[in-house]
Each structure stands twice: as structure tokens, then as C-alpha cells.
Amino acid sequence: MRNLFDKSELTIDLTSLLDVIFIVLLVVMCRQTMLTEEQQQATEEAEDSAGRASAAADNFTQHEDKYENIDEYILFIDVTSKYVVANKEGNRTMSISSGLVDGDGLDSISYATEEEDNAYIHLTEKLESEIEKGKKDNKIIILSLNRQDEDILYRDEIAIENIFNEMVQNYDDVYLR
Structure with a gap:
């Protein structure tokens, strides 16, 4: 084995x-x-x-x-008009801000339909005041509006554009955006 x-x-x-x-x-x-x-x-x-x-x-x-340092040479003034459809009284608001970086809040104007003429006069006065301040500092002024926005009422848009056009005609170095 x-x-x-x-x-x-x-x-x-x-x-x-x-x-x-x-x-x-x-x-x-x-x-x-x-x-x-x-x-x-x-x-x-x-x-x-x-x-x-x-x-x-x-x-x-x-x-x-x-x-x-562009804000040393240019002053931006923005107007924003708001209309809330759900608002039954028809109240609207215009906000005016000035400046590039900080956007110094100047004013907010709330008004009803029957007070819109006074609101436009108040807006004109505020714009003229800010333009004069900008002119003292030798700044170019650029005006802007929330055009063709769904929040702006058409008649407000037309009225504010007319105010802007008047400002452009009355002052040198004022431009629209």
C-alpha cells in the first residue's frame, strides 16, 4: 500500500x-x-x-x-409706484429713494385716487429738492421708474414719466433710465 x-x-x-x-x-x-x-x-x-x-x-x-466711487459723480433717484389690486380703497404708494449704495430712503407717499394730484405735486417737489442737492455737488442725476411693471398703475406711470420729462427739460445733466 x-x-x-x-x-x-x-x-x-x-x-x-x-x-x-x-x-x-x-x-x-x-x-x-x-x-x-x-x-x-x-x-x-x-x-x-x-x-x-x-x-x-x-x-x-x-x-x-x-x-x-461712482456715487461721487452720479446721483440715482428711483421712484417706485405700487398699486395693490386687492386694495378696495384704491390706495397707492410711491417710494422715492436716492443714492447708489445705501439707497437713502427719502420719502414714501401714500395716496388715494382723489389725492393723486397732490401726490404728484409732492413727488415733483421732492425730485426738485434732490436734483438741487445733486447739482450743488456737481453730480449727474439719473431718474428711474418701475416702468411696465405689473405693480404700477398705468396712469401713475404716464404721470410720473411726464414729471420726469419735465425735470429733464428744466435741468441740465438730468437723464432718464
């Missing part, structure tokens, strides 16, 4: 095992090479994006520097 534990007859063929190990090693190395290439490409794209962002930030900074 043969001895099952006899080591002299035991032969292990490792050739196929070595083939499998080398194939696995080859797959791992190829995968690592592909990942390295993808990482390099992602790094290049990130550096490119960072460069573009830096250039955009520099451009914005230059733009901001140019217009940082």
Missing part, C-alpha cells in the same frame, strides 16, 4: 498559479495607470478652472475699483 503522506512523490505545479498571479498583477497595474492618468487630467482641469476663476476675480476687482 502506498503511503499517502510520502513527500517524495508529492509534486505541486505552481505554473498555473503564477500565471494567475501575473494576470492579476497586470490588471492591477493597468487599473493604477488609468487612475493615475484620470487624476492628472482632473488635476489639470481643476488648475485650469482655478486659473479662470482667478482671472474672473481679478476682472471683477478691477471693475469694482472703477465703479467703487
Whole structure:
């Protein structure tokens, strides 16, 4: 009978095992090479994006520097007229603001339909007052209105535009936006 534990007859063929190990090693190395290439490409794209962002930030900074002190030369006067349809009394509101950065609140005029003529006179007086202040400081004045907005009543829009046009005719360096 043969001895099952006899080591002299035991032969292990490792050739196929070595083939499998080398194939696995080859797959791992190829995968690592592909990942390295993808990482390099992602790094290049990130550096490119960072460069573009830096250039955009520099451009914005230059733009901001140019217009940082624009309120020293230009006075913006904004008139916003609001009409709430749900309001049964027909009350409306005109808000007047002046200045670029802070938007110094000048006045808010609330009025009913029967008081609109007085409200327009009050608006004219406020605009003339602000224009005179701007003229003392040698500023260009730009008037703006919430035109063609759904919140403004058409007759208010026409009346305020007429007041603006009168201001443009009466004063130099007053413009409409």
C-alpha cells in the first residue's frame, strides 16, 4: 500500500498559479495607470478652472475699483409706484429713494385716487429738492421708474414719466433710465 503522506512523490505545479498571479498583477497595474492618468487630467482641469476663476476675480476687482466711487459723480433717484389690486380703497404708494449704495430712503407717499394730484405735486417737489442737492455737488442725476411693471398703475406711470420729462427739460445733466 502506498503511503499517502510520502513527500517524495508529492509534486505541486505552481505554473498555473503564477500565471494567475501575473494576470492579476497586470490588471492591477493597468487599473493604477488609468487612475493615475484620470487624476492628472482632473488635476489639470481643476488648475485650469482655478486659473479662470482667478482671472474672473481679478476682472471683477478691477471693475469694482472703477465703479467703487461712482456715487461721487452720479446721483440715482428711483421712484417706485405700487398699486395693490386687492386694495378696495384704491390706495397707492410711491417710494422715492436716492443714492447708489445705501439707497437713502427719502420719502414714501401714500395716496388715494382723489389725492393723486397732490401726490404728484409732492413727488415733483421732492425730485426738485434732490436734483438741487445733486447739482450743488456737481453730480449727474439719473431718474428711474418701475416702468411696465405689473405693480404700477398705468396712469401713475404716464404721470410720473411726464414729471420726469419735465425735470429733464428744466435741468441740465438730468437723464432718464
